[in-house]
Amino acid sequence: MSRTYLPVLLLMGFVVFNAILMIGLSHLTMRSRPTPVKQSAYESGIPALGEARERFSVKFYMVAMLFIIFDIETVFLIPWGAYFRNLSCAVPLTNGLCPSGQVSMFGLVEMLVFMAILIVGLVYVWKKGALQWD
């Protein structure tokens, strides 16, 4: 069991090493000839106006917040989806299948309750106009 995640660790080390190698290699082989114009922000050739550190639309924050709510919903739905067969069977599965006549509504109803709460939230957000991007 301990070795199951070893490949990921190895690969991560390998990929990080390669990323650093590529950036480093390019850094070593280039000839740097900076000029003030070259170092300024690129705005299609005209002199840069103002700074980029300005306030931006609140909608991006809104999307981020909505994302967290619905992503957590997804996170809850994934284990439910993977375990659905077990939840919808009144007795333990045999050979990965529910013995006939033992089907239970438990899994479906539980998720419908959970989903109903979230759909109410989605409808509220929708009516409030948070999903309206204009």
Next chain:
Amino acid sequence: MTWSLVLGLLQVADPQAPPVSTSVFVIATVIKMIIVFTVLMVGVALLTLAERKISAWIQDRHGPNRVGWHGLLQPAADGVKNIMKEETYPDAAYKPLFIMAPALAFIPAMLTFAVIPFASPLPTSKGLIEMVVAPLPIGFLYILAIASLGVYGIVLAGWSSNNKYSLLGGLRSSAQMVSYEISMGLSTVAVLLVAGNVALNDIIWQQATTVWNFFGLTVAFIIFLIAAFAETNRLPFDLPEAESELIAGYHMEYSAMKFSLFFIAEYSNMVTASALLVTLFFGGWDIPFTLWDNLAPWSIGKTLLTGLFFAVKVLFFLFFYMWIRWTLPRFRYDQLMSLGWRVLLPVALVYIVIIAGTLLILDLLGIRPGALYGLILGILNLVLAGVLFLILDSGRIISPASGRVEADQLRRLRAMRSRSPLAAPGGD
């Protein structure tokens, strides 16, 4: 007969079961890792050429044809150029993040492929070797976790460049990726419902024994496909780098190898998304209409043949990416957001409920996973897709631009065009 074979196969396919010693396991992992990394890097290089060649073909021109035979060495020339080129560091940029961002985009892009099985297990004298870099039991969850890290590289690149266009590109990209990630995750819940496990080998096995999820879960496939295009920032969802609005988007201030890293990340994300589409909906390395390839005894020939099938399926989707690029125009940002939040999200939620209910009913009727099971799911999905496109959509989103014009106005426009001397002979 199929279901009784499940346990037999799972024991073989189980990552713990093969009695390879740890040293063999590590050596095999390192070899697979280097092969997959090399194939990805070379594949990405060739993909940039393929993209240009296919674009040229679709637009009826030649494309790169100077370096090497039919421009085959063009990626190598580009690579050398990118390493030798001067890197610019804008004065206003925040240097540490500016240097780190390309690596942050590159690393998750290269990591995601690790759990995707690309061929049937390979028998060796030292034991059975799984044809996947990291045979994790959490399979699919790993992809969701790592793939969502890619957004950091992009948003940090946009912010640290300290350029208005870069910042906007980064913001747009993060909002877009975040929005479509939800639909992507939800559409795969349907796959998990049917497969009953998150391990990708089990998902492939389930498709081999019933039908490919493309037929059994068509609506989930459509949602996943759209979300995959949005996640990889490809047309028609390439708003983060919309040339006409944002010059080049989040990687505008980057040059030389750092720019290349973003490019490699984008293309390897495409490869991973295609491989994932194939694994979840087109049976992965499964050869259609036969169970011979999914069962022991394993052999080298089987591994090569299934690997070939996997490659062909992935290449088809890569071609599909490029085909779409020259077929559909770019969305407007509000259309993009409303497609993600107001169409795909509710559709995916309702779809999960429908599929869960159907599975329950099939269980109640005593229909076991097999051909009939797949057929029922397939017909249900055909009906659902019909409802989705014909009734719910009714020519609004997935429609030509003419769908948004009043009927009499459209008639007037068409009449005007037919009178014009520029009108193409033979009407539409």
